[in-house]
Amino acid sequence: MEEKPKTAVAGNSRKQITRRRFITRAGAAALSFTIIKPELVRGTKANSKIALGVIGCGGRGTWITNLFIEHGEYQIAAAADYFQDRVDAFGEKYHVGQSRRFINLSCYRQLLEQKLDAVAIISPPYFHPEQAAAAVDAGRHVYLAKPVAVDVPGCYGIARSGREASAGKRCFLVDFQTRANPLFREAIRRIHDGAIGEIAFGQSSYHANRLAVKAPPxxxxxxxxxxxxxxxxxxxxxxxxxxxxTLDVTSWIMNQPPVYAVGTGGRKVRTDVGDCWDHFAVLFQYPDNVGITFSSRQFNGHGAIGGIKNRVFGSLGVLETEYGGEVLIRGKNFYRGGRTNEIYRNGAVNNIATFYENITEGRFDNSTIAPSVRSNLVTILGRTAAYEGRLVYWDKLIKSEARLEADLTGLIA
Structure with a gap:
């Protein structure tokens, strides 16, 4: 995927930090060092643990830090979050001293000045491109939560950071649990080998109840x-x-971008907090006239069956997958697969282990970047089609320079 040219930036407020104000290359280079020397990769027994900084100390950040600790070869060396209460609770839990806890919007910059080998970025997705770029510039290995970005320029920024990480012999891994699951991997390998024949059409869905509100709006x-x-x-x-x-699984199965999308959606049920829509319904049209329908909701389904599901019909069989449920292929080339009950936890555990192995064994191909960027762009294609109520072509979407710009006025830089 070709990198898009940078666009001009207009400032909004001296207290507003945007993704466009990337840390400079020269300044970041001065901060570049690792505890595990690149030429040694593994380091000695005394310094063999990966010194990890965590950006984002909320629920997900704390949860995944537990898994880094359980792995046994990571040491939590610094923590960053906008909120003092979160970083303090995190610091107390993981024995991160006061001098290595950082707050406010620029917290990640202060964290990157510490003696670290790697960073785990578990912050809101809006900040991912800027924080990942700064981490790569500072010579750190990067473990990034999905999604990688919220707009097309952000996706290109992550793609660029991934290339720069590889060139600088640094690891960059995006944490998708399904792609680390052996049942999903085997089933989709079989699909690519022709197990269900020519694909006719498919369905994908993500039906869930509403998420918890962290603070009264x-x-x-x-x-x-x-x-x-x-x-x-x-x-x-x-x-x-x-x-x-679920759209990442679709993208993985199809192994190519869609031609266009058309969709709808809205905000009709969960209207008491924020401005996100609470449902989407989109058709993704792929090459060879293969249509994949997608629907989602994020409100009370009153007992209706939900879940994260994909189904693809072919001339020889059907692939059915569910995140946390069954993965199987029906038809001529039957594959029983199995259940993925612990995929949320086990997928992250597998990715954390892979991240460690990549660092210590010197594997810098960073193969999770390209598929993660493509899947992210697929979601933006569907979102744009639904927002605008019209057919949107992939080739046009990926040329978009439109950015989502958050109003951070009132927050401390």
Missing amino acids: DGTPETNLRNWVFDKTLSGDIITEQNIH
């Missing part, structure tokens, strides 16, 4: 940031932030 900048998952700009809306799980 009061319109203040701090509360909006705590409730970022309900904010279109900070999260990319539910189709990008949450539904990317």
Whole structure:
């Protein structure tokens, strides 16, 4: 995928930090060092643990840090979050001293000045491109939560950071649990080998109840940031932030981008917090006249069967997958597969282990970047088609320079 040219930037407020204000290459280079020397890769027994900084100390950040600790070869060396209460609770839990806890919007910059080998970026997706670029510039290995970005320029920024990480012999891994699951991997390998024959059409869905509100909505900048998952700009809306799980599986199966998308959606049921839509319905048209329908909801289904599901019909059989459920192929080339009950945890565990192995064994191909960027762009294609109520072509979408710009006025830089 070709990198898009940079666009001009207009400042909004001296207290507003945007993704466009990337840390300079020269300044970041001065901060570049690792505890595990690149030429040694593994380091000695005394310094063999990966010194990890965590950006984003909320629920997901704390949860995944537990898994880094359980792995046994990571040491939490620094923590960053906008909110003092979160970083302090995190610091106490993981024995991160006060001098290595950082707050406010620029917290990630201070964290990158510490002696670190790697960073885990578990912040709101809006900030991912800037924070990942700064981490790569500073010579750190990067473990990044999905989605990688909220707009097309952000996706290109992540692609660029991935290339720069590889060139600098640094690892960059995007944490998709399904792609680390052996049942999903085997089933989709079989699909690519022709197990269900010629693909005719498919279905994908992500039907879930509403997410928890972190703070009572009061319109203040701090509360909006705590409730970022309900904010279109900070999260990319539910189709990008949450539904990317199922659309990534679609993208993986099809192994090529769609031609166009057309869709609808809205905000009709969960209207008490934020501005994200609570449902989407989109048709993704792929080459060879293969249509994949997609639907999602994020509100009370009153007992209706939900889940994260994909189904693809072919001339010889059908692939059925469910995140946390069954993975199997029906038809001529039957594959029993199995259940993926612990995929949320086990997928992250597998990715954390792979990240460690990549670092210590010197594997810098960073193969998760390209498919993650493509899946992210697929969600943006569907989102754009639904927002605008019209057919949107992939070839036009990927040339877009439109950015989602968060109003961070009132937050401390």
